[in-house]
Structure formats: structure tokens, C-alpha cells
Amino acid sequence: MAPASVFQQILDYANRADPWPLYAELRDTPVAREDDGTYVVSRYRDIVALLHDPRVSSQTTQPVGDTADDESARSFISTDPPEHDRIRRILTRHYGPPETPGRIDAMRTEMLEIVTSLIDGLTGKTEIDLVDGFAYPYPVTVICRLLGVPVEDEPRFHVWADAIVESIGTGAGADAVRAKRETAFVELGRYLGTLADARRDLLGDDLISGLVTDDGALGRLSPAELEPNLALLLFAGHETTVNLIANGMLTLLHHPDVLDRIRREPEFVIPTVEELLRYEPPVNLLPNRRALADVDIAGTTIPAGAPITLVLAAGNRDPDHVPDPDRFDPERFRTEYLAINRDSAQHLGFGGGIHYCFGAPLARQETQIALVELVRRLDNPRLLADPPPYRPSALLRGPRHLPLAVDRIIPDADSGGVRHPTVTSA
Template structure:
């Protein structure tokens, strides 16, 4: 069986002809990857890319991508990857990656079931007042000033406060969490060498693992009404997860629960400010906001590529042979701009409805927190449109600092904005 597409297969991505990563991951690509994705979709829809640390097959067309995300032959279990995993990630990364993101059934099923109760529609709706409160508090801080670094002042703070509440992380610890996670998020910045980057990431992972091990110990001594305490009960009373899984799952829920949403908020604001006619449409017709969020997710999602998958057997994707043991990366951002699925995909159009996209993935590993992310995004954008009049970029578009291509995220290092100052509410 092979994963197929409705367009002719392309053999240009074979092992014999890998593309050096330096030809793709350029500074221009960092600022605007979509022309490169369009070229790959048209010419080399499944292509092997060579980087200094590993080779990976990029899957760029929507139908190939969607099928690959649910193909059981592509494993998420890092342990099954053996030497490949150790060469790419290093032994120390295992302690923070023993969770449902990096597992296959039945382990994935067991771990996902343990946390899914916290993300039911009813639980998410019950969190709305708290989300609204956090949004108003953050906007109150900046509204009288007339300017802000939106990433630092709002985009990072809102989802961290929300997921922190859910997990039971004390607000006093948020700055420590931010420091550690931002080292991982901003890999490739600061002029460090690749070796220094790897050392910095390893140190940040060690620190975050130690933090969550300490949080688990504190919750054992004094359980509360939060998700970490619930996971401890599942570990201690029912034996349904190991200690390593308990700590790693807590870290995963934090990082996935706030970093993806924070980067998306920045991307969405930039998309709206660089498409003023769409911004005005949303101001006139705020009832469009739920559909608008889906279009904004399609247009510039914060997770441009899936986490790695490993081929457990020889297979084909889009007519290209994928040898067993190969790393496969599904390019979600490219799939979301596939003209075979979305007409005129490079155009932001907030009037689209039922927008197909893979911003939250697909299949068994479909993002567990989609309802929470959507609720946070719609709540924040709705209030930003009201509270920050005459909102505009404080630098030229070409001056925006994007995360480097080495990062797993698509987002901004900072987002300087200006607006008409208004009093606090």
C-alpha cells in the first residue's frame, strides 16, 4: 500500500538526489517560506533534504500530508528509531520526551486518555471567564502606553497563564518557565554555534525536567484541583503511567499548550495588519471571528512542520520510495497552501468557511488542545480589535524578526506595535 495524491507522482525526491538544506532554509525562507513551498509542491512534492545532523523526507502536498499523518507505518515512538533518534536528539532528550507525542498505540492511547478529560468542550467553556480576565489584564497594562512588543507583553503571557492554571503551576514560576522554554523555541538565534545551541537546549531541557519533577513532588505533598495532581493520582493510585511519563507529560502539556498558541497569536496579528481590508472586514463584522481564526490558522500556522516520524518499513509517499528507518517530516504550512485544496491559497480571505487545514495535525496525534487554542485566539483577537484602536506595525514588515528555520515553530521573536493610547478599563 502507498500514500497517493490526485496529481502525477514526482520521482525527483529520491535518495540519489537529496537537496541540501542550505538551499531551502535561507534567510529569505525564514521570513516567507511560502514561495519555496509552492515550488516544492509543484516540482518535488516529496523530497529528501540533507542537513548537517540528519536527512528527512519532506511531504508538502495536502493529500499526501493528510494520509501520512494517519499512516501507521510512520511511527512516532522515538525508542523504535534506535540509533537514528540518539544521533539526532541525544540521550538527554529522552527524559523530557517520554510522552504521548512520541509514542504509538497502545501507549499513546493510554496516555492520551489520561489527559483528554481536561480538554472536553464543557471544561474548555468553563475556562472562558478566566481567559477573558487574563486578556483584559494584559491589555490594561499596555492600553495607556500606545505601544507594545506584542509577543512579550501579550502573546506569550496569555496562553502560559491559562495552561499554567490548568496544570497547577504557580504564577510566581512563570518567568522561570518562560526562560527555559524560550531557549528551546529560539534555537539558532543569538549568534551561537550549532554545538553551543545543542548545549543550551540540553541545559534548558534538564532545567525544565528538574522543575516538573519538583512540581510533581510538591503536588504529591499537597494535591490540588489541577491536571498534574490528577496525573499523580493515576500514577500512584492506579499505576497507569510511569514516573518518567508523568513528568514528561506535564512538560508536553505546558509547552504544547502555550507555545503554539502564543506564536499563532503573533502570526495572526501580522496577517491582519498586512491585509488592512481584511482587518476592517473583521472590525465591521466581528461575528466572522470563528471562521476568520480558521483562515488565519490555514494562512500562517505556528507549527509549520509535524514532529518527526520514522518509517517502520519500506514504503512510498507520492510515488517516492521511503526506505525503512527514514525520518519523514510533514510540512503542514505547505499542505495548508496547496491550491488543489484551497483556491488562491496565498490570499488571506476571512470570508472563507469550512476552511480545510492541517494546523492542528490529523489522525491519532491530532492536537488535543484545539478547542482551548481556538477559544483563546478568538477571545484575544476580539478584545484586541476593540481595545487597541488604530493598531499598526511599529516597524516595516521587512524588519520583523522571525524565528530561524532551525526552530520547530513559525513565529516572531518580537512584534513591535503602535496604537492610540486609551485608559485602562
């Protein structure tokens, strides 16, 4: 049997806790061809070029749905322009700028209330699992309220979300894994489609209500379009933020100087979250790209039709792009630094190009609020497992559990009255 390639080793769960040496080794061959014909791209400048190259398609070979010829039964991230642009613009009308610029910012007070309630619920405990007790229920509650999904239905859609996240980026058998993922995605979409049907008779101020009554110039999403896109928003709207918060707290506990600085200067959370998106991104890989024509990149020709995987996490730590990339340093994203080094400070934590993360404004605000509150209310937090157990996926990489010891949960009224910095969600 041939030895495993570097990329196959990255997919191996045994390397989930510390893939960074493998990412560095992967960059030694900027464009590596795998045995299945996939071209793996790992340097920052090459990833950015391909993210903006119209010859690289995000169109899946078969839509997720009941019938292979139902071309609308796919989420917009698996499509190309003009279909992608139309659906994304309709969704954005009810989510954020430019047509609904205040929706996410207006949720800051509600986010803080959710965070406060969850941390209050940990009172009396000296050992906690930060994922189960906070990093998972917080973004789930937020995305449910934004979309208009009953949060009490979480046990129902959790099963589908788990099936999706455990089947992507694991290196497991392709056909069985893909079938499991697509079945879960379709069932999640059907559940949300049922909610959308009911919402037509009982409208609210949520995103689903906006979508089912949309009379904009681009038209209204059909049921076959609405279901997979709502499924995407619900799934991606919490799973990635779970990782960002858990990775963030784990990183802060490894860097107590930054943790202490956030406690003293809450506004320092803003560059800290940007550095987390570079240093420990919640999404490590972008698979399922395909060359529409021959593409020359880094001295290699990727032939038309070939699948492409963009390794965002490797690009984020490319020393040709970021000096001393394995050092966690939020100062990279301070205003003064950005004014001089803006190009070298850009990260791939939210991808790039036309598929730049739809939920970036929400994820930023959620994580900023979460880290400030955790830092000021967890008294002397320390890791009980290092490394912690990780989730199966190499794509959505983050701790499955994050067991911590604390001396106590500081009551909100006794925590110094720290106020959150006013930041833009853009």
C-alpha cells in the same frame, strides 16, 4: 560546495519572514530527499496520507531523559500506539472531552479577565510590543492556571522554553542543538515533577492534581512518564499560541477589511482563526517521523528506517487542495462554505491523525478572545516594522517581537460593550 536545497533555504533564517515562495517551489518535488537521507513531503494529500499511515512512526530513536534505556522518559507525541494511546487518554481525562468536557470552556471568563488586565496594562502607551506585552504573557498565564503551575515561576521556566524553541527547526548543527534541547526539556520536566510531588499533599482543581491522584482503569502515570508529558503540555501549551496570536494580529493588520469586520461582527473571529491556522500556522514542520516499512507516496518509495519531515505549511497552501491558496479569506470557513466544500477547507494547522494537536480546544478559545479584544481596544493600530523580527525556528515560526503604534488604548468601558460569541472549543 553544493547549492542549498529548497528545504535548506526554508530552514535558513534569512527566509523566515517570507518562506511562501520556497514552499511553493518545494511542492514542485512532492517528495524530496535531502543529503542527510530525510524525505521531505510537501503536498497536502500526501501529508494527510502519511499522518494516518501506521507505517510512519513518531517514536524518537532515543528517549529524552537521563538514560537511553528508559523507554518511558519521553512525551507521548514521541511515541506510537499502544503507548501513545494510553498516555494520551490519561492526560485527556483531566483536560477535555469526553471525560472532562467543560474544563476548557469554563475558562472563557478567566481568559477574558487575563486579556482585559494585560490590555489595561498597556494604557498610556502609543508604542507597544504585542509579543512581550500581550501575546506571550497571556497564554503563559492561561496554561499555568490550567496545569497548576505558579505563574510567578515564569522567569525560571522561560529559560528552558527559550532553549527548546531556539533549537528546533533552525538548521543548526544537529548534535549540539539536540543536546541543548534535551537538557532543557529534562530540567523543565524535573521542575514540574517537583511541583507534582508537592501537589500530592496539597491538591487543587488543576490538571497536575488530577494526574497525581488518577485512579482510572488505565492506571496512573509513573514519575518518569509524568515529567516529560507535563513539560510538553507547559511548553507546547503556550509557545504555539504565542505564534498564533502574533501571526494573527500581523495578518489582520495586512488585511484591515477583516480587522474591521471583526470589530463590527465579533463572531467573524471564528472562521478568521481557522483561516489563520491555514494561512499562517504556528507550526510549519513536523520532523522526527520515521518509516517503519517501505512507503510508496507520490511516485517515490521512502525506504524503511528513513526519516521523514512533513511540511504542514506547504500543504496548507497547496493549490491542488485550496483554491487561490495565497489569498487570506476567512469566508473559506463560514458555515455556508463548509457545507459545500468541507474537504477543501480542512487545514493542517493542528496536524492530523493520532497526533492531532492535544491543545487545539485551548488554542482556539485563547486566540478568538485575544483577537476580538485587541481589535476593539487598540485604537488605530499600525506596524512599526514590516516584516517584524522573527523567532529563530522555522518549525515554530512567528514574530519574536511585533512593534505597533496605536493612538491610544480604548478603556474597556468605552469600547462598545462587545460581547464574545459563544463557541465550542472542539
